[in-house]
């Protein structure tokens with residue numbers, strides 16, 4: 001039994017006006033339930049971002065028609081796709097490991113889509129040659145996938161997905177198979193291609209950098225649900241879950257505000273510059289935390305706690321320090337400062353955060 005949304009009666013009445021993607025994806029997989037609503041305008045790139053097992057791939061597969069919806073709806077440019085088989089959907093997919101046909105040349109891999117959709121062999125190959133040229137791969141048309149570099153294979157996979165002129169482009173962890181150096185370059189190229197794409201693009205990633213560079217809007221999924229969505233900068237400024245706060249590298253707390261004081265649920269009170277009341281989040285970066293061996297005398301910081309070092313790790317050219325105490329904290333400091341403080345797991349330090357460096361916003 002499914003509980004697909006009812007569509008209005010009448011001939012093709014399910015084909016409602018409205019361009020772009022309008023979906024509510026409800027999918028049951030064993031005990032896991034995905035329930036995610038997604039609206040994306042043509043020309044917009046949306047990243048589904050979330051931890052392992054959040055349901056991102058399931059959402060992508062549901063959009064492609066590779067797993068059936070248990071409920072909800074799926075409309076693209078006004079047409080209902082719920083019951084359209086995958087091969088008949090105007091959808092192009094770039095799979096995580098590209099899934100190029102190993103026995104076909106780059107050109108024939110790209111020509112495959114147009115051919116399947118009725119183009120003659122000559123026409124399909126002409127279109128494929130055009131797509132490869134756009135990807136800067138004309139010189140590799142005759143090459144089999146195993147002879148392509150990771151970055152080239154990624155571009156062939158993208159050309160193959162775009163060659164069917166999809167109204168919905170799906171990319172599953174598009175950069176995951178690449179090493180760090182190639183990734184940087186391919187990310188920049190992919191961004192250019194996505195910017196030129198005039199229909200809906202949805203990509204799935206657990207890499208915040210990929211999401212922030214490639215997407216206009218982020219939809220963060222945890223436990224099968226959307227927990228936050230917005231522009232990359234909006235989300236980075238105002239994270240609403242621990243997962244997102246960790247991704248963007250912020251300390252995040254939830255509490256009750258009364259004026260400039262925020263009382264945390266099981267912790268101390270924080271002083272903030274914002275004047276708010278009711279449930280709020282308070283966030284500040286690890287760089288806003290200063291550490292002292294002794295209680296600083298006459299410090300103007302209102303937020304001062306005696307903490308214990310729980311762990312230390314290198315983070316870029318900084319040392320990232322995890323602290324426990326009245327609240328959990330992450331602080332960044334230079335290696336020199338860490339040595340001067342004699343930091344080691346178990347060391348006791350005083351942590352200070354100026355109110356001006358905190359940011360409070362309604363929960």
Ligand SMILES: Nc1ncnc2c1ncn2[C@@H]1O[C@H](COP(=O)(O)OP(=O)(O)OP(=O)(O)O)[C@@H](O)[C@H]1O
Nearest residue numbers: 029030032050051052053054055056057058059206
């Ligand atoms: N074929 C399946 N049968 C039953 N449960 C499944 C199946 N595939 C996935 N799941 C479950 O669905 C949930 C979501 O998995 P999914 O792969 O969509 O997550 P994800 O966000 O893409 O994670 P990852 O980043 O690890 O790929 C997980 O709890 C997983 O165990």
